[in-house]
Amino acid sequence: MAVIGAGSWGTTVAAIISEHAPTTLWGRDPALIDEITTRHENSHYLAGIELPASLRATTELDAACTGAGVVVMAVPSHGYRAVLEVAAPLIAGDVPVVSLAKGIERGTLLRMTEVTLDVLTGHDPARVAVLTGPNLAREVAEGQPAASVIACADEHTARDLQQLCMSRSFRVYTNPDVVGCEVAGAMKNVIAIAAGTAAGLGYGDNTQAALITRGLAEVARLGVALGGEPMTFAGLAGLGDLVATCTSPKSRNRSVGFELGRGRSLDEIVEQSTMVAEGVRSTAALLELATRHQPLLLVLDNLHWAADPTVLMLHHITRSDRAIAALVVGRGAGGVATALRPRIKISGTVWWIGLALAVNLAMAETVGFVTASTVMFWLTARAFDDRHPIRDVVFAVVMAVGAYLLFGRLLQLPLPAGPLEGHL
Numbered sequence: 399m400a401v402i403g404a405g406s407w408g409t410t411v412a413a414i415i416s417e418h419a420p421t422t423l424w425g426r427d428p429a430l431i432d433e434i435t436t437r438h439e440n441s442h443y444l445a446g447i448e449l450p451a452s453l454r455a456t457t458e459l460d461a462a463c464t465g466a467g468v469v470v471m472a473v474p475s476h477g478y479r480a481v482l483e484v485a486a487p488l489i490a491g492d493v494p495v496v497s498l499a500k501g502i503e504r505g506t507l508l509r510m511t512e513v514t515l516d517v518l519t520g521h522d523p524a525r526v527a528v529l530t531g532p533n534l535a536r537e538v539a540e541g542q543p544a545a546s547v548i549a550c551a552d553e554h555t556a557r558d559l560q561q562l563c564m565s566r567s568f569r570v571y572t573n574p575d576v577v578g579c580e581v582a583g584a585m586k587n588v589i590a591i592a593a594g595t596a597a598g599l600g601y602g603d604n605t606q607a608a609l610i611t612r613g614l615a616e617v618a619r620l621g622v623a624l625g626g627e628p629m630t631f632a633g634l635a636g637l638g639d640l641v642a643t644c645t646s647p648k649s650r651n652r653s654v655g656f657e658l659g660r661g662r663s664l665d666e667i668v669e670q671s672t673m674v675a676e677g678v679r680s681t682a683a684l685l686e687l688a689t690r691h692q693p694l695l696l697v698l699d700n701l702h703w704a705a706d707p708t709v710l711m712l713h714h715i716t717r718s719d720r721a722i723a724a725l726v727v728g729r730g731a732g733g734v735a736t737a738l739r740p741r742i743k744i745s746g747t748v749w750w751i752g753l754a755l756a757v758n759l760a761m762a763e764t765v766g767f768v769t770a771s772t773v774m775f776w777l778t779a780r781a782f783d784d785r786h787p788i789r790d791v792v793f794a795v796v797m798a799v800g801a802y803l804l805f806g807r808l809l810q811l812p813l814p815a816g817p818l819e820g821h822l
Contacts, residue, residue, distance in 0.1 A: 399562070400466035402481060404430060404455065406443035406535035407498055408472025413539065414565045415470070416453040423455045424462040431455045447539045463488035468496065468562065470529075471510070475501025475584075476679050478510055482517045491521050494555055496548075497528045500583035502683035507690075509580040524552035527559055528576060530583040531634040532642035534649065538568055545569040547635045549579035571634065578626025579635040582617050584680050586640040587651040589613030591681075593644040594652035598659020610644050620684070623691040 401412035404425030412423040425431050427442075434440055434455040438448055456462055463469060463485045473481045478499050489495065495518065497510040508516060511526045531546035538544050548563065548570055550556035556572040564570045573579055593609045617640065618631040630636055643649045657667045 399468045399470070400424065400462040401470040401472055402459070402462065402485065403472030403474075403498070404434065404440065404443075405472060405474075406440075406539075407533060408470070409434070409440045409444055409449070410535045410539040411470060411472060411498060411529070411563065412453055413449050414568060415468075415562055416450045417565060418562050419467070421453055422462045422466070423453060424459055425455065425457060428457055431457050444536060444539050447536070459485050460488055466493065468494045468559070470496045470498060471514070472498040474679075475499045475503055475510060479503065479513050479517060482514065486517055489518060489521075491518070492525060494525045494527060494550075494559060495521070496559060497526075497580075498530075500530065500580075500587060501680045502584050502687065504679065504683045507683050507687050509577070509584070511576055511580060524550070525555055526550070526576075527555065528580050528583070529559075529563060529570075530579050530639065532638040534642060534646055536648060541565075541567045543567050543569075545571065545634055545638070547571050547573050547579060547633065549573045549576045549635065551576060573630060573633070573635065575627040575630045577624055578621045578630030581621040581624055581626055582631055582636040583639060585617040585620060585684060586613070586636075586643050588681050588684060589617065589640060590643040590649055590651035591655035591658070594649075594655020594657075595659040596655075597652070598656040600659075606644065610640060613644070614640055620688055620691070624687070 399415050399419050399421040401408050401415065401421060401423045404423050404427070409423065412421055415421045423434065430440065430442055434449060434453065438451055438453070440447070440449065469485070469489055471478060471482060495514050497514060499510045502509060503513055511528055514526050515521055515523055527548055527550035529546060529548055532544065533546055544567065546568065548556050548559045550559065550572070551574055553572070553574065556574070560570045560572050589609065592613070593606055596605045596609060614631065614637060617636060618628060621631055622628055643651055646652065654667055658664060
């Protein structure tokens with residue numbers, strides 16, 4: 399068996415698999431590989447955890463993959479394709495390939511199992527799987543009770559991989575929904591960054607619960623839109639992984655968000671981190687997927703980094719009718735600043751009001767009313783862009799009429815003949 403990637407999770411899975419079959423772990427760092435081979439420890443990622451003496455380690459991909467009965471890809475999503483392309487000639491078409499990565503490839507917007515099939519031309523899709531769930535590597539490596547999911551389209555392959563990846567304390571379930579499991583794994587990382595940011599700003603358990611709950615709804619919306627099964631998101635791959643990643647201080651993505659909330663820059667956090675937070679790289683790809691398939695994703699849609707990395711906007715944590723909560727996290731000389739405000743485009747609003755008044759003054763009575771109302775309608779639709787068109791239409795019509803009557807009263811604008819005259 400071959401495990402490609404000697405990070406914390408790759409090393410942990412390799413240790414488990416080595417209890418069932420001869421296993422070779424591949425890594426880039428010669429010093430780290432030597433330490434695993436001679437001292438049976440990965441002090442860089444899992445300090446203090448003793449690894450099985452039977453686990454072999456190498457820096458040579460061909461030594462790891464040649465003749466392997468299963469290939470486990472524990473490479474982060476941004477490097478997944480490049481490593482697999484090198485290993486591809488060494489992997490037979492019927493060998494199960496298991497992805498441990500929880501991300502979306504930028505540019506192609508492919509899930510990791512899709513990347514696998516894209517690289518391994520002619521490989522049997524039924525032999526491509528993903529291992530996912532609430533997998534905090536250190537806890538699993540320490541032997542704490544935990545559970546996970548093997549998602550594979552072929553039940554027989556899933557059962558074989560299930561037995562290979564289980565230990566006395568690590569229970570693995572099977573699920574045929576590869577799409578749902580992968581989308582859940584990628585999406586939860588982004589929600590965890592949002593949860594960590596809220597925690598770093600000092601918000602409490604209620605805010606965390608709101609983010610996790612609404613985040614789960616968004617994970618399910620995107621997953622179902624992409625072809626996943628709704629029940630997947632209520633299980634270990636969905637809710638289980640989301641809770642662990644959003645609440646644990648061991649979570650890389652939550653830790654990134656927490657430091658953002660405390661005022662550090664994203665570049666600084668990433669540069670000083672020894673482990674990869676997949677959510678940082680997956681956010682843009684997931685947003686593009688959401689744009690293509692158009693589910694309502696308020697947390698994801700509004701968690702974004704501006705061109706200036708010292709500004710992070712986190713909208714839609716809470717909403718009250720038209721009021722939309724925004725956390726504005728300013729990082730740098732100004733420290734951390736927060737604000738709760740309606741999402742209104744002030745400059746656009748002033749411009750459209752000015753245009754409405756100018757048109758009304760220049761036009762005759764009835765035409766002026768119709769024109770001003772139309773302009774005010776458009777103004778309101780622009781100002782309150784919250785993806786609820788029917789509510790926006792009703793609200794805009796009411797506001798347009800009311801605004802016209804108000805300005806008519808204050809500025810003595812011409813009014814249309816008819817029952818509206820009585821209201822002034």
